[in-house]
Amino acid sequence: MNLPAKLLACCSFALLIQGCIAPSPPPLPTPKPSEIHIDPWWQELNDASFNTLVNTIIKDNLSLQMAQQRVLQAYATLENKKASNLPNASLSGAKGHQDELKGAESKKESYTATLSASYEVDLFGKRSDAIQAQNATFLSTQESLHVKGISLVAELANAWYTLGYKQESLALLEEQFKVATTILTLTQLSFQNGTNSITDVWQQEQYIKNLEAQKITLQGDIETQKRAINLLLGRSALEPLDLAKEAKLIALPPQPEVGIPATKLLARPDVRQAFFSLESSNYSLSEAIKNQYPSLNLSLTTVATATHFSNLLDTIIATATATLSGTLFDAGAKEDLVKKALFISKESSLSYKQTLLEAFKEVQDALENEKTKTIYLHHLDERLALAKVILERQQAKYRYGMVGYLSVLNAQESLQELEQTHLSQHLELLKYRIALHRSLAGGMMTYDVNNEWRNYDR
Numbered sequence: 387m388n389l390p391a392k393l394l395a396c397c398s399f400a401l402l403i404q405g406c407i408a409p410s411p412p413p414l415p416t417p418k419p420s421e422i423h424i425d426p427w428w429q430e431l432n433d434a435s436f437n438t439l440v441n442t443i444i445k446d447n448l449s450l451q452m453a454q455q456r457v458l459q460a461y462a463t464l465e466n467k468k469a470s471n472l473p474n475a476s477l478s479g480a481k482g483h484q485d486e487l488k489g490a491e492s493k494k495e496s497y498t499a500t501l502s503a504s505y506e507v508d509l510f511g512k513r514s515d516a517i518q519a520q521n522a523t524f525l526s527t528q529e530s531l532h533v534k535g536i537s538l539v540a541e542l543a544n545a546w547y548t549l550g551y552k553q554e555s556l557a558l559l560e561e562q563f564k565v566a567t568t569i570l571t572l573t574q575l576s577f578q579n580g581t582n583s584i585t586d587v588w589q590q591e592q593y594i595k596n597l598e599a600q601k602i603t604l605q606g607d608i609e610t611q612k613r614a615i616n617l618l619l620g621r622s623a624l625e626p627l628d629l630a631k632e633a634k635l636i637a638l639p640p641q642p643e644v645g646i647p648a649t650k651l652l653a654r655p656d657v658r659q660a661f662f663s664l665e666s667s668n669y670s671l672s673e674a675i676k677n678q679y680p681s682l683n684l685s686l687t688t689v690a691t692a693t694h695f696s697n698l699l700d701t702i703i704a705t706a707t708a709t710l711s712g713t714l715f716d717a718g719a720k721e722d723l724v725k726k727a728l729f730i731s732k733e734s735s736l737s738y739k740q741t742l743l744e745a746f747k748e749v750q751d752a753l754e755n756e757k758t759k760t761i762y763l764h765h766l767d768e769r770l771a772l773a774k775v776i777l778e779r780q781q782a783k784y785r786y787g788m789v790g791y792l793s794v795l796n797a798q799e800s801l802q803e804l805e806q807t808h809l810s811q812h813l814e815l816l817k818y819r820i821a822l823h824r825s826l827a828g829g830m831m832t833y834d835v836n837n838e839w840r841n842y843d844r
Contacts (some may be wrong), residue, residue, distance in 0.1 A: 407721055408675045409728045411668040412735035419658040421650075427823040428539065430639050435632035436546050439619065443542050444535065447621035453534040454833060458842070460520075460527040461835055467520045471513045473505035496691060504685040512676035519669035522662045529659035531833060536655065540824040542618050544817055549611040550633035551813040555806060556604045559597055562802045566594045569798060572784065573791060586791035593795065635812045638819055641756065644826070645748065651745045654827040660741040664734040671727040678720045680712035745825065752822035759815045766808050773801040 412728040428440055444450065482496040508514055570590045576582040612630050644650065651657055688704045713720065777797040783789040 389844065398504075407678075407724055409671070409724070411671045411728070411731045412664070413663065414665060414668070415738060417652065419652045419654075421653065421659045427525065427642070427826075428543065430642070431636060431812065432639070433636055436543065437628045438629065439542060439546060439615070440539055442619050443538055443800075447464035447538055447618060448620045450534055450538060453531045454838070457524075457527050457531050457833065457835060458838055461775065461839055462526040464520045464524045464590075465839075467517045471517060475501070475503040477501050490765065496653045499690045500690040502685070503687075504683060507682040507684060509682055510676040510679050512673050512679070512681075515669045515673040515676065519666045520672060522669060526659050526662035526666060528833075528835070529655040529662060532655035532827075533659060536824060536827055538618065539756065540820050542615070545611060545615050545618065545819045546633055547635060547813060547816045547820075549608065549630060550635050551809055552604055552608045552611055553631075553633055555634055555775055555809055556601060556608065558805055559601050559604065562592065562805070563597050563601075565802075566590065566597060566798065568592060569794060572794075575785075576784070576791075581787050582791055589791065589795060593798070605759070628653055635696070635809065635816065638714070641753075641819075642822070642826070644753065650826055651742060651749070654745050654825075656827075657738075657741055660734070660738040664731070664738050666736040667731040668728070671731045673722045674727040676719075678713075678724070680710050683707075683709045683711070685709070748825035749822070752818055752825050756815065756822060759818055762817060763808070763811055766804065766811060770808055773797070773804050775799045792813040 426440075428436060478500045480498045480500075482498070506513070570587070573582060573586045573590050577584055577587050608630075612627045615627060616623050616625055617814075685707045686704065687707075688702060690702045777794075777800075780789060780794045780797040784791065784794045
């Protein structure tokens, strides 16, 4: 072996062993997250108006559109990473003009064409790791789009049925107002007959005024709720919501079959997102480790020169070069990057475990809350039926002077409070069902990234 070859071998060995650290990344969890199964859970509610709103929010919501653009950004970065792993070539040309004065004026022209090509050989798989890391990042961004969509549909459902609750509460107040007016007439007749005092009349009038104040508050709440729904739909807050009159509290279908929650959780977009983030960080760690190793670059340069353009290809000089390069000393900079990548990878691993724990808790909470609320509503129905009978009896007794007005007022307040409570608890039951579907991550639109990528300029 001649001296230059010995020097090259020694330098290569020094570059290979200098300061390289290779920590082990956290292992990927098993089993891996499963594929998402599109399941439009909202269709199970048999609410045609809400289904229409869901189609609108998927198409027009601005936050969802921004999330789609982030997916395309991640895809663009992935395609760029793939392209950078291929050889690149460049072509340049030049024309020169030279004047010489040697007694008589002399002019000389020259033409030069240069073709260059270069390629970094992926000796240790560093560039491949970079592509895999970005691919996992792209997949993670896709899952974040699904997370956003699921959250928006659930938020829309809560807003829609809250609007229905407000409107039904207002209708209930109208009915309660009629009952209170009837009792007011009864107290006025009793006062005229001398069987009660004017205080009873005043108390009932005060009660009616309270109902009127509640109506005004509810009317304002309804308009606020409409504006919130318009915002979710990507519309102006002042735009009319034509479907608003259709909003109402619905009877729930049977609870969906959950099976083994742990298996369903692996299809949750946030779980899949955390998994791909961990996968990306592991590949990035591998890339940082391999970035400590030498790199091999191949280049080819071809230069053609001539004094006449037609003779440009007569003289061609080609130069091929192979360059092995690496860092002898960087004060531990690359090692620091490896450590940083390792810490990011460990954080991603912990984040994945935390996401799974939170997902399991959400499912269990939603199941238990709906079960408890259903039992509570059953008992509330029984109390409501008794309260109606009690008010009827107390009104009849009051009419014949058998009880005082206070007994009627108490029965009236008790019944109307139970009626409003029943509506609010029905809304809570609906929200628990929505939370269950959200925790099971059912239902989301498809998004054709390739089609959007091809038609980027439309």
